[in-house]
Amino acid sequence: xxxxxxxxxxxxxxxxxxxxxxxxxxxxxxxxxxxxxxxxxxxxxxxxxxxxxxxxxxxxxxxxxxxxxxxxxxxxxxxxxxxxxxxxxxxxxxxxxxxxxxxxxxxxxxxxxxxxxxxxxxxxxxxxxxxxxxxxxxxxxxxxxxxxxxxxxxxxxxxxxxxxxxxxxxxxxxxxxxxxxxxxxxxxxxxxxxxxxxxxxxxxxxxxxxxxxxxxxxxxxxxxxxxxxxxxxxxxxxxxxxxxxxxxxxxxxxxxxxxxxxxxxxxxxxxxxxxxxxxxxxxxxxxxxxxxxxxxxxxxxxxxxxxxxxxxxxxxxxxxxxxxxxxxxxxxxxxxxxxxxxxxxxxxxxxxxxxxxxxxxxxxxxxxxxxxxxxxxxxxxxxxxxxxxxxxxxxxxxxxxxxxxxxxx
Numbered sequence: 001x002x003x004x005x006x007x008x009x010x011x012x013x014x015x016x017x018x019x020x021x022x023x024x025x026x027x028x029x030x031x032x033x034x035x036x037x038x039x040x041x042x043x044x045x046x047x048x049x050x051x052x053x054x055x056x057x058x059x060x061x062x063x064x065x066x067x068x069x070x071x072x073x074x075x076x077x078x079x080x081x082x083x084x085x086x087x088x089x090x091x092x093x094x095x096x097x098x099x100x101x102x103x104x105x106x107x108x109x110x111x112x113x114x115x116x117x118x119x120x121x122x123x124x125x126x127x128x129x130x131x132x133x134x135x136x137x138x139x140x141x142x143x144x145x146x147x148x149x150x151x152x153x154x155x156x157x158x159x160x161x162x163x164x165x166x167x168x169x170x171x172x173x174x175x176x177x178x179x180x181x182x183x184x185x186x187x188x189x190x191x192x193x194x195x196x197x198x199x200x201x202x203x204x205x206x207x208x209x210x211x212x213x214x215x216x217x218x219x220x221x222x223x224x225x226x227x228x229x230x231x232x233x234x235x236x237x238x239x240x241x242x243x244x245x246x247x248x249x250x251x252x253x254x255x256x257x258x259x260x261x262x263x264x265x266x267x268x269x270x271x272x273x274x275x276x277x278x279x280x281x282x283x284x285x286x287x288x289x290x291x292x293x294x295x296x297x298x299x300x301x302x303x304x305x306x307x308x309x310x311x312x313x314x315x316x317x318x319x320x321x322x323x324x325x326x327x328x329x330x331x332x333x334x335x336x337x338x339x340x341x342x343x344x345x346x347x348x349x350x351x352x353x354x355x356x357x358x359x360x361x362x363x364x365x366x367x368x369x370x371x372x373x374x375x376x377x378x379x380x381x382x383x384x385x386x387x388x389x390x391x392x393x394x395x396x397x398x399x400x401x402x403x404x405x406x407x408x409x
Contacts, residue, residue, distance in 0.1 A: 015314030016158030022322035035127030137292035
């Protein structure tokens with residue numbers, strides 16, 4: 001690929017940034033447009049477990065694998081499964097030296113990727129409003145700083161669930177999946193919340209029964225994120241002011257009547273407000289007819305239930321797309337190579353993720369807290385926030401089966 005090609009990436013999430021990193025490693029200039037005003041303008045989410053065959057492969061391709069390992073927490077591959085009575089049903093830990101799914105805070109990984117880019121690569125405060133295909137295979141990117149737009153040989157939509165690039169390729173819109181997550185937070189957990197620290201251990205815990213679960217995930221620096229997960233209508237909070245922490249907490253506690261007091265502390269002792277996160281998904285086999293000069297990666301291309309795969313697939317998409325651009329003489333040939341692999345892989349993973357969501361969050365009040373070890377095929381084990389290792393090697397789905405959405409890919 002000629003180093004004179006004009007390439008734009010919409011979105012400075014993990015997938016967009018690793019794509020930019022690999023391109024720059026090979027001398028291909030790229031500009032990343034990001035709506036956030038600055039790198040640290042908002043929290044970047046919780047912890048991610050990065051898999052050998054997806055996220056780690058992408059980090060190796062980017063030349064950042066060793067730096068990632070230095071920041072990661074292999075010990076956080078531990079997980080615990082409880083029933084609603086706080087009875088420990090299963091306790092898995094990684095074997096000695098197991099690096100199959102080490103955890104890292106999303107913010108730390110994003111900072112690593114940002115720091116690896118040439119200064120000025122990311123244009124902060126530049127939200128992409130739309131992309132228009134042009135003759136001769138180019139595309140015009142529109143953002144609020146320049147209504148006339150800028151022309152590029154390739155525009156990559158890495159701008160997450162509500163992508164503004166996707167409409168140039170597809171009419172698909174995310175739809176509510178019937179499940180909501182409500183996020184909670186705990187700081188200095190070992191000293192201030194010893195009960196929470198005991199439940200979560202060094203990694204992740206999940207307590208579940210029927211259509212409800214409670215998840216805790218240990219992040220770095222003594223911080224723990226909690227997720228109150230339940231199947232129900234998107235407007236479960238009708239009549240509530242979501243900023244009224246006391247009222248929201250009371251509504252949520254009513255849904256978990258009969259659960260053990262130690263588990264209810266996840267709702268009672270939240271530090272700060274409750275963050276409502278309804279789960280949205282794209283169609284399982286979302287795809288599009290080729291539009292020259294435009295493509296998607298990560299959540300913009302294949303938004304799935306947060307049972308795994310999201311962050312790792314975004315990283316792999318980004319690295320593979322960049323390599324395709326580098327390896328092929330034209331943008332169109334590069335997109336052929338990339339999309340012919342990415343779209344089938346995304347469809348397979350989305351189908352399995354949907355099956356997992358149905359299994360983990362059934363529309364029933366059963367007390368069954370077991371996880372189906374055989375649901376995930378060996379090559380599609382879930383990869384997102386919580387780690388799952390069966391002593392030495394993973395065999396099933398992650399314990400924190402519903403964690404925070406990936407956001408921008």
